[in-house]
Amino acid sequence: MKVGFIYLASQSPRRAQLLTQLGVRHELLLAAPDEDAEALEAVMKSEAPAAYVQRVTALKLDAAVARHRRLGLPPAPILCADTTVALGRAILGKPEHARDAQRMLALLAGHTHRVLTAVAVQHGQRRHAALSVSRVHFAAVGAARIADYVASGEPLGKAGAYAIQGRAAAFVEHISGSHSGIMGLPMFETAQLLRKVGFTL
Template identity: 70%
Template sequence: MPSFIYLASQSPRRRQLLDQLGVRHELLLPNADGDVAEDAEAIEVPLASEAPARYVQRVTGLKLDAAVARRARRGLPDAPILCSDTTVAWGRTIYGKPEDAADARRMLGELSGRTHRVLTAVALQHGETRSVALSVSKVTFATFTPAQIAAYVDSGEPMGKAGAYGIQGPAAQYVSHLAGSYTGIMGLPLFETAQLLRSAGMLRD
């Protein structure tokens, strides 16, 4: 049984959730000193007319491909590699990470008073075997006032988060209904992730 996994994510929330499962992990991040430069942002650009589910699964696969190559290039010990990506969608509209404060205000204004989906794909590479899973949840926001949006954006909280919000932060006070996986909305659905890790021998029943 492997003694640890690599986590190919800079998200502290995903690290926290793996700790919750009791899984030892090491970070496998791009653009380390002396390594080949990687354009991680380019991977996240949606294709024309791409459906949200297809998008998040494709991006996760590409991120895992890059992580597998990264481990081999750096000559690191072999171990399972876990990768995940989250996106927010209303209909077929994909809401990624906001480019700036104005973009965050736009996203929150469009999601205000509506029910949107949060899709998180998870992929695990173990040797030659790749296992994948998709978590889809629904989140309903109360109607924001312009002042509420402005205050939230001014806090800096929306930056770096799909849909310009984090469910684990102050934005939770505006969630009137949630259906699905809370940890999936955070960025790593623990039920699906645990299933993948069991398949790699990292968790036992």
């Protein structure tokens, strides 16, 4: 059976834009106010970044599948993704406030870090998942430039306190991997997963 659209269980406008770029028609399947979506992102003790991002994505997809069933929506593949930034084994999630964002960016300045994005798609009983790992090298950015960037408000709500498609692109000296994966949805892997559940690209 040909699949005509998918559900995107993510609030990220970047992921919606990237799906549109792929030509994928999608509808949002967002958590209700009484669902504690942030609690799913808690890091377990000594958890490795790859294990963390894949576990969180699976939990988000479990929640989205349950939400879809509860709402009695028409059948279609459901896609979830999660992105984290890792410096060594240290996981840099979303900053809690501006000072936390400054701390994270100071850690990243002058170093190479990893951006890991896990993607999972479920259609009926079939579930497929993939992991994209990219490396990003930041220039040695000074405290004043970091403070200016944080003052823009852009780092808040972003893993690792930056968005590569925004002003922080000026900090990036080199990347190795998937640019779209760094943005939050690796398009190559996503296209492969969608084909596996019957979506024609």
